[in-house]
Amino acid sequence: MSSSAVTLGPPPGDERRRRRLALVGGSLGNLVEWYDWFVYASFAIYFADSFFPNDNPTTQLMNTAGIFAVGFLMRPVGGWVLGRAADRHGRKSALTLTVTMMSVAALLIAVAPTYGQAGYFGAVVLLLARLLQGMSIGGEYAASATYLTEASARNRRGLGSSFQYVSMTCGQLLGLGILITMQHTLTKQQLGSWGWRVPFVLGAVFAVVVFWLRRRLQETDAFKEGGAHDDSARGSLRALWEHRRQAGLVMALTLGGTVAYYTYTTYLTKYLVGSAGMAKNTATLVSFTALAVFAVLQPFAGMLSDRIGRRPLLITFAVGCTVGTYPIMTALGSASSYWSALGLSLLALVIVTGYTSINAAVKAELFPTRVRALGVALPYAVANALFGGTAEYVALWFKNGGHEKAFFWYVSGCALVSLVTYVLMPDTRDAALSRAEEEAGARSEAAPAGAGAAR
Numbered sequence: 001m002s003s004s005a006v007t008l009g010p011p012p013g014d015e016r017r018r019r020r021l022a023l024v025g026g027s028l029g030n031l032v033e034w035y036d037w038f039v040y041a042s043f044a045i046y047f048a049d050s051f052f053p054n055d056n057p058t059t060q061l062m063n064t065a066g067i068f069a070v071g072f073l074m075r076p077v078g079g080w081v082l083g084r085a086a087d088r089h090g091r092k093s094a095l096t097l098t099v100t101m102m103s104v105a106a107l108l109i110a111v112a113p114t115y116g117q118a119g120y121f122g123a124v125v126l127l128l129a130r131l132l133q134g135m136s137i138g139g140e141y142a143a144s145a146t147y148l149t150e151a152s153a154r155n156r157r158g159l160g161s162s163f164q165y166v167s168m169t170c171g172q173l174l175g176l177g178i179l180i181t182m183q184h185t186l187t188k189q190q191l192g193s194w195g196w197r198v199p200f201v202l203g204a205v206f207a208v209v210v211f212w213l214r215r216r217l218q219e220t221d222a223f224k225e226g227g228a229h230d231d232s233a234r235g236s237l238r239a240l241w242e243h244r245r246q247a248g249l250v251m252a253l254t255l256g257g258t259v260a261y262y263t264y265t266t267y268l269t270k271y272l273v274g275s276a277g278m279a280k281n282t283a284t285l286v287s288f289t290a291l292a293v294f295a296v297l298q299p300f301a302g303m304l305s306d307r308i309g310r311r312p313l314l315i316t317f318a319v320g321c322t323v324g325t326y327p328i329m330t331a332l333g334s335a336s337s338y339w340s341a342l343g344l345s346l347l348a349l350v351i352v353t354g355y356t357s358i359n360a361a362v363k364a365e366l367f368p369t370r371v372r373a374l375g376v377a378l379p380y381a382v383a384n385a386l387f388g389g390t391a392e393y394v395a396l397w398f399k400n401g402g403h404e405k406a407f408f409w410y411v412s413g414c415a416l417v418s419l420v421t422y423v424l425m426p427d428t429r430d431a432a433l434s435r436a437e438e439e440a441g442a443r444s445e446a447a448p449a450g451a452g453a454a455r
Contacts, residue, residue, distance in 0.1 A: 018218060022151035023160060025217045027167040029099050029210045030144045035171035036106045036203040037137050040071075040130070041266040041392070042175045045273070045280065046188075047196040050114040051123040067123070067130050072389025074134030075141075075381035080237075082139020083377030086146060087235025087370060090223055094143040094373065096214045101136035103207030105129045110200035142377030145360035150220035150372075154437055155306055158429070161361035162302030169295040172265065175199060176288040183281050222369050222433050239371040240378065246366040249425055250379040253314065253362065256418030257355035258388030259411050260321045263329075264348045265291065267392045272341055275333045275404065282338055290345035294353065301357035309427040310362050317354025318419030324351060325415065326408040333404075355418075365428035372433075387414060 078098075086094035108129035113122040144164055152160025178199050186195045233239040240247060265287070272283035305313050328348050335341035360376075367375035391411075398407040 019151055019153065019160075022217060022220070023148060023163055025213055026095065026144050026147045026151065027163045029095055029214050030140065030164060030167040031171040031174070032203065032206040032210045033099060033102050033137060033140045033144075033171065034168040035174050035206065036102045036200070037071075037133055038172040038266060039175035039178075039199045039203060040109070040133075042172070042179050042269070042284075043196045043199060045270065046191045049192065050196070051112070051120075051126055066393055067127050070127060070389075071130035071134035071137075072381075072385040074131045075138030075385050075389070076378060078135035078138025078140075079142055079377030079381035080138075080374070081135070083142045083374035084235040086139070086143045086373035086377075090219050091143050091147040091150070091373065092214065092217050092219050094139055095147060095217070096211060098136045098140040098143060099207050099210050099214060101132055102140075103204045103211070105132040105136065106200045106203035106207065108132070110197045110204065138377060138381045141380060142373045145376050146364050146373045147220060149361050149364035150222040150369075150433055154432075156303075157361045157365070158302040158305035158310070158358050159299055160302070161364070162298040162357045164360045165356040166295050166298045169265075169291050169298070173288060173291050173295065176284060176291070178202065180281075180284055180288060183284065222372075225369070234370045235374050236371075237374075240374050243367055243371060243375055247375060247379040249366060249421065250363050250376065251383045252421040253359070253418055253425070254380050254383040255387055256318055256321060256415035257352070257359055258384050259391050259414040260317075260325070260348075260352050261356060262388050262391040263325075263395070263411055264345065264352055267395055268332075268345060270392070271329075271332065271395070272335070274399070276335050276341065278335070278341065283341075286338060286341045286345055289342055290349055293346055294349040294356075297350065297353045298357045301353050302361075305358045305361070305429065309429045310358050310365075311422055311425070311427045313354040313358055314362070314422040315354075315419065317351055318415050318422055320351035320354070321415035322412050322419055324348070325411045326405070329408045329411075330405065362428050365431040365433070369433065 082094050082098060085097065106129075108125055112125040112129070141164075144167075145161065148164055149157050149161045182191060182195050182198065268290075269280075269283045269287045272278040272286060273280055276283075278286075301313060324347075328344055332341060332344050335344060363376040363380065364372055394410060395404075395407045398404050398410075
């Protein structure tokens with residue numbers, strides 16, 4: 001990659017169009033990946049009794065939540081295998097592979113037999129599908145985070161990377177939108193018997209379309225620049241070990257964010273139904289509206305981080321989550337109307353935006369190109385497997401034991417650990433992701449005052 005490929009001002013027309021196409025292509029694929037991932041949680045209240053004996057509704061939800069959590073155990077594996085592939089063979093090839101795996105997993109869930117048809121065999125198929133989804137998502141997060149960050153102009157990386165959670169949230173909104181539509185067109189009996197399979201069939205079809213789109217993406221300049229040099233350690237655990245401090249930072253800064261995100265997204269509907277006593281339709285509508293606003297907020301927060309830095313937003317999130325989780329969740333537990341539940345949900349998600357809008361950029365900016373995807377993937381996936389994927393199960397475990405409010409303190413404690421990390425870590429906004437950016441930065445610093453440097 002030549003130094004002219006990176007500019008301090010607005011990029012040329014062709015470069016601008018290329019970056020827009022990269023953001024659209026990467027985001028659409030991410031949307032479908034996370035649609036398939038979240039639709040499991042959205043429809044769990046309807047298919048929980050299809051795979052397990054019908055004795056205790058809470059136990060059935062705990063079983064399905066357990067399988068949801070088990071899917072996270074494969075995310076470190078996916079992060080390692082696909083992160084290595086992204087560093088060695090390119091971001092584009094890894095993105096294409098992840099969406100293929102997700103399509104297969106969605107089809108498996110769609111055709112899985114019920115407990116009445118095949119006993120626990122259906123649950124085994126469900127488990128295998130979730131493991132495959134977990135591996136796919138483990139690689140998808142790193143590949144898309146790296147791709148979206150590298151494909152953005154240096155002074156717009158916060159904005160560019162924010163589209164990861166825009167697309168993630170839009171994927172969840174798509175699933176919730178389908179759920180709301182089906183709730184209004186099918187009876188509860190129809191939803192519980194066969195309707196829940198429809199979104200998984202659609203997910204497999206969407207993934208095929210995205211596979212075609214991702215085959216036409218261009219590789220990032222940062223990877224092509226690094227790929228020109230033979231490096232046997234590229235994308236290896238040995239190379240990652242050389243950056244173990246950064247890997248530790250990724251785990252610590254992810255801890256609070258992932259627990260808070262899954263608490264206020266995937267668990268929120270179940271909490272409003274099971275604890276606040278809200279009707280399923282109303283709780284789903286609350287989640288849908290809150291997430292729609294949440295998606296709109298991401299680019300604005302990303303742009304703000306490009307101006308003031310990443311740390312101020314991360315610290316604001318962690319402080320708000322540490323001190324605000326208990327009162328917000330307590331109030332949500334007694335919310336009696338759509339509007340009160342929506343207001344509290346929006347407050348929580350505005351706080352979480354400080355993390356979600358920029359975490360992809362922060363993680364990618366911590367590592368050099370040769371190990372960037374793996375460095376983002378593996379420690380992030382480990383943190384998610386231990387804390388994000390288990391958040392819903394931990395919440396239901398506390399509820400089942402009669403100590404539901406203890407979960408609120410658990411979320412606050414996780415956010416506190418991340419807060420300490422944010423305070424101590426450096427701001428990554430000005431990190432150079434390639435030699436061309438380093439050279440452009442050096443020229444900017446050497447230029448006389450008033451010469452029009454971007455930073």
